[in-house]
Amino acid sequence: SQQGEEDPQALSIQEGENATMNCSYKTSINNLQWYRQNSGRGLVHLILIRSNEREKHSGRLRVTLDTSKKSSSLLITASRAADTASYFCATPGRSSASKIIFGSGTRLSIRP
């Protein structure tokens, strides 16, 4: 079963604006990951945040984690056309540490 749920399912913004996507999950985790999938491509890892971290940055990406609310957010600042993609959060599986469970994804469109 799914662990993470992204919100919104789809987001369309103007180039240059910031994009925020949220992920909620159900059980305790030791880390949470965000991945990007461009149309017709495989997933690419963006960032991993551990349960003892509250915020992490990578370039124009900022990820927050609130373990008390079981939620995470991905902020992309100064969006570009190339940011158009689907974004997925992923958390470790409950039954097996060997697997990660992906959320349903947010489809981000950047309008020129």
Added chain:
Amino acid sequence: DTAVSQTPKYLVTQMGNDKSIKCEQNLGHDTMYWYKQDSKKFLKIMFSYNNKELIINETVPNRFSPKSPDKAHLNLHINSLELGDSAVYFCASSPSGQGETQYFGPGTRLLVL
């Protein structure tokens, strides 16, 4: 150099046929995975191998059989293909299979007619 590669990229076949998808990783990782992504973009794990040993086997029809000849390769054989098997199949690998970053291949788009 492609880290995780899959062949073929596209596969169009008739119902009832048997087909195989191949995956290779040159990252030196111990763990490899097969995922299925449906038309709604849900990504669901099917199998995982760690050092040629099957460690994850989700609820997948017996028609799907993974094979790992060595830790750099993980193939997926599908018997008696059905219309519902149409999807994109992704191979991935990770260093040790402990919930860490996974590296994905480009996907194999399977269409069953």
